[in-house]
Amino acid sequence: MSKLYSANMSRIFKSGIFLLCIAAMLIFTLFQIKNGIDYLESERKPISLEDCYFNDGPFFTLFFSVFIPMFMGKEYSFGTIRSKLTVGHTRGTVYLAYFLSCLTGVGILLAVWFLAGLTGIPKLGLWQADAVTIISQFLITILYSAALTAIFTFFSMMITSRSVSAVFQIFMALGMIVLASMCYNTLCEPEFSREVVFINNAMTLAEPKPNPYYISGIQRTIYIDLVNILPPGQGILMLHDETANDVPNMPILQMVSSIAATFIFTIAGMFIFKKKDIK
DSSP states (O other): OHHHHHHHHHHHHTOHHHHHHHHHHHHHHHHHHHHHHHHHHHHOOOOOHHHHHTTSHHHHHHHHHHHHHHHHHHHHHTTHHHHHHHTTOOHHHHHHHHHHHHHHHHHHHHHHHHHHHGGGHHHHOSOOSOHHHHHHHHHHHHHHHHHHHHHHHHHHHHOOOHHHHHHHHHHHHHHHHHHHHHHHHHHTSOSEEOOEEEETTEEEEOOOEEOTTOOOHHHHHHHHHHHHHSHHHHHHHHHTTOSSTTSTTHHHHHHHHHHHHHHHHHHHHHHHHHHOOOO
16 A cells, blocks of 8 residues: 555656646635735725635635546556556555545645645734634635545546546536535525615615525525535635534534545445456
8 A cells, every 4th residue: 555655646746737736726825815915905904814715615626626637547548557456456455545645635735725825924914713713614624625535536536538537527526616606696595685666766675575586495405405515615605704504513514524425435436446347
């Protein structure tokens, strides 16, 4: 296992796509910090360091969906995976080594995000929320990043074509972001709406009327669960500073769902890969 992991990490560090993702993560985070500072200086409204940090969460899905399938696809196209199996490594060990390697790569990208975000301290100051909230947000970010790693590793090991895998997973990442965003926006609809009317040339608000776009009952429960379970949805909730989203102890449940997704996709991937025909 250690030899496989070391070999994988050596290739990751030499991977042009990984270095490109590091540069993109650095530039993107610095851009977010700059936007926060510009907003503070132009609008004269308070903005905290965590507002800039956790604005990035939904976009991590795209970074990971580029790095993992492109790296893994190269391993297939160059015959590296087949060679490892030929020399006697078990399929379960090969799969797990790739998952841990990709997880380390994702951890490095998160470290770049964290360190780049610290550049905002001179202007924005330190985090303003309490320690429990900040630690919770970082843990949620780390755990849903691990879940995304497990998901993208799973599909990368199942799809042998590098181009097909990359295109499919980028669209899958976009699909998860769009689905989570649509669910979140629907949940934000108020139960009642009020129209602006003019009475005697004076503008006033009409009586509240039921909002046809408001959802309730089991449908609302499903939408809430989707937003809180989907990794990009967790990022969207932190973007809007809504880690709980009307559900008690939801930060804990978000962490549990991310851990569950990580284990489910990893175990399922190892099981399917053992039976996969490697040409």
